[in-house]
Amino acid sequence: MFLNLLLTLGVADSIFSKGYKQMSGQINIETDIFDRINLTVDQRLIITLSNYYSHKLPLFLICRKSPSFSKIPDYFAIKNNQCVTDLNSYDFQKSSQTIVIEFQPQDNNYLNIIHLTKSAKANILVYLEQKSDFVINFDIQDKNVCYVICQNQGICKDGQCMCPEGFIGNDCSLKVSDLSAQQELDPFTIYYLNIREQNSLRFDFTERCSFTFHCIGENPFYSRGELEFQSYIEILQEDSQKCLEQINSYNLQFSLHTQPLYLFTSNNQIQIASDSSESSNKNTIVYIVTSIGLSLLLIIIFACFKCKKSTPQINSLFGVSSSMSQKIALIRQMNKFMPIQTYQELIKKFPGLSDDQSCPICLENYKEDHKIRVSYCTHFFHSECLDLWIEKNEICPTCRSSLNYETLNKLTNTENNDEGLFQNASSTKQISNYSSQKKIRLYGENKSANSPVITL
Template sequence: MDLASQDQLDPVSIYYLNITELNSFRFDFNERCGFIFQCLGKNPFYLRGELEYQSFIEISKEDSKMCVDQIHSNNEQFSLNFQTLYVFNSNSQVGILSDQSDGSNRNTIIYIVTSIGLSFLLIIIFACFKCKKRASQVNNLFGNSSSMSQKITLIRQMNKFMPIQTFEELIRKFPGLSDDLCCPICLENYQQDHKIRVSYCTHFFHSDCLDLWIEKNEICPTCRSSLNYETLNKLTNTDNNDDGLYQNASSTKQISNYSSQKKIRLFGEHKSANSPAVPL
C-alpha cells in the first residue's frame, strides 16, 4: 500500500513510497515504534533489513537520488524491473501525524511569519531609536537655547571689555607684563603675533584659550576673579572705569592701593600676583 496515502499503519501490512520525482519526505508517528524503512535497490529482501526505533521516518532528496540510481543500476545489471521504491514495515500499529509535504508547508509558513515578525521588530526598534534621538536633539536645542544666548552675549561683552589684541601690542603698551611669557591655560609661549585677551584683573591669555575656558569656568584662571556675564556687563556699562573697579574691589585697602598697584603691575616697578582689578 502507498505510504503517502495512509494515516494509520498496522504491522501486518507492507507499505511503499514511490520516489520517482526525487522529492524529500518525512512522516511523524503518534508514538515511537520499531520499523524497517529502506531503498528497494539497497536490499530487495527488505524484511531482513535493520530495525529502527524512533517516532518518525525521513528521506532527503539526496537519499532519493541515490536510491533511484541504485535501482536503475541493478535493473540494467541483472535485467530486473524493480520500481523506484522505498519499502516500510512496522512492528506495531501507529498513526501518521503528518507527511513531509505538510511539514514543509508548515515550516515554510512558520519561517515566513517569523521573518516578517523579526523585520517588523527591527523596524520598530529603529523607529524608536530615531524618535528618541530626534527628541533628544530637540530637547538639547531648546534646553541649550538660553545658555547659547547667554554665551553669545558673554562673547560680545568680552569683545567689548576685553578686546582681542596681539601680544606685541600689549607689551608695547604695558612693558610690566613682559615677564609673563606663556599662557596659563595652554602653557604655550606667547609669540609676537598671538592674539591675546586681557582681563580686568590684568591677567592675559590666548583669546581662543580664554573663550573656551569661560564656557565652563567663568573665573580668571590665574586669580579666580569673576568673569561671568553679570560682572562683565556691570563693568562694561559703567561710565567711570575707576568707579567700576572700586565697586568690584573687596576691601577699603584694595581701593586705596589701586593706583600704585596698577602701575606696579602694568609698568614693571615690582610684580604682584594679587593685583586688584585694573581696567585695560
C-alpha cells in the first residue's frame, strides 16, 4: 500500500507529526521535506516512529534505493538495499525507532545515522507484518542535544550518549556481559569483548554450536549477522586492529562514542572449555610469570648448549688418560685433515657425492648450510654426528674404515691433496691407494677436465 504525505514546513525548528491507523504491508511515504528544509551545519533532522502496538512492531527505514519488500527485511536485505534503520530498537522492542539525518558534503551512513548531500534522494518507508497504528514525527534539533535520554549513568556528549562499560545502545539501556569473565553462556544474552588493547583472543567451547560474532564497526546491529557453526571463537591481532580502526573512523565521522567491541550471541547454552584470551585481566600475571620463566629456561639451555659446543667433542676420542697437549695437537690434526665445511661447498667440489643426500648417522636430509666432515674413505656426515660417533666408535659408520688415533696421526704426516680435504694415505695398508671407484664417487661417471687432480 502506498500513501503520499506532503509535509510543508514553516519555521525550521517546528515539530511535525502524522498518525496512521490500521496499516499493514510496505508503506512508502513520499515527501519533499529534504528539499524544503534548510539545516545549518549545527542542526540535524530527527525522524521518529512511535505509538505502535508493542506486539505488532513496524520496521522504520530510510533507503537510498526504492526497494520493494515482501516481508520484514533481514540484515542482509537492509544492507544490500542501502537502507538505514534503527534495527536495534526494533529487535529489542523499544517503544520508538529513530533515524538521524544530517546534510553533509558526502553521502554516508552508520547505525541509525545517515549523511545526505543536498541533491541526494531518500525514500522513507515503514513495513508492518500485521495491522497496526503508528505515528511519524519530524523534528529539527541542534547537534549537541541528545535525541534520547541517556540511561545507566550514560553521559550526553556531542549529541550522542557515551555509555559506561557493560552498556550499549543509543540510550545506553541495553546491558551486556563481559565474555572473558564467563564460564557458561546463556542463550539470547549479548556478550562483549573489549579489544581496546588490540591483543589476540580465543575462546574454546565444549562442543560445536551456532552463534553470531562480529565487530560492531563492521555490523552495528547487536543481534544480527552471519550465523557461524564451530567450537571456538578467535580474534587475531590484525582483526582487532582493523575493528578498532573502523570504530574510530565512524566515531569521528558521526560524532559517536562507540566502544571498540566484538559482540557474541547464541541460541544455545554454551560451556567454555578454556579461555586463551591473551588480554584477560585475571590471566595477566600468569602470562607474565610464565613468559619470564620460559625465557630464563631457554637462556639457560642455550648457554649450556653453547658451552657444550665450544668444547670440541673430538676430545673424548683420546680417552681420559691422554695429556692436554696431545689432545690439542690431535684436535688440530682432525680439523686439518677433515675440516668442517658446508654441504653446499662439498657438493660443489665433488659432484659425485651428491647422491648421498642424508646423514647415515642421524638419517636427516642434508641442507645447503649444514656443517659436514668428510673422512678419507670419501664418506661424509654431519660434523656433530661424526664427533659424537667417534667418541665410542673409532671406525667409519659406513664402510668400517679405521678412524683411530694411529690412523689419523699417520694421515696428517702425509702431503695435502684436494685443497686439504683428503690426504695421501699410502703410509697404511688399509688406506694405501685410491681406486678408480673412489674417483668416480667423488666426481661422478663423467669426470670433468677441470676437476681437481687427486695424487694416487
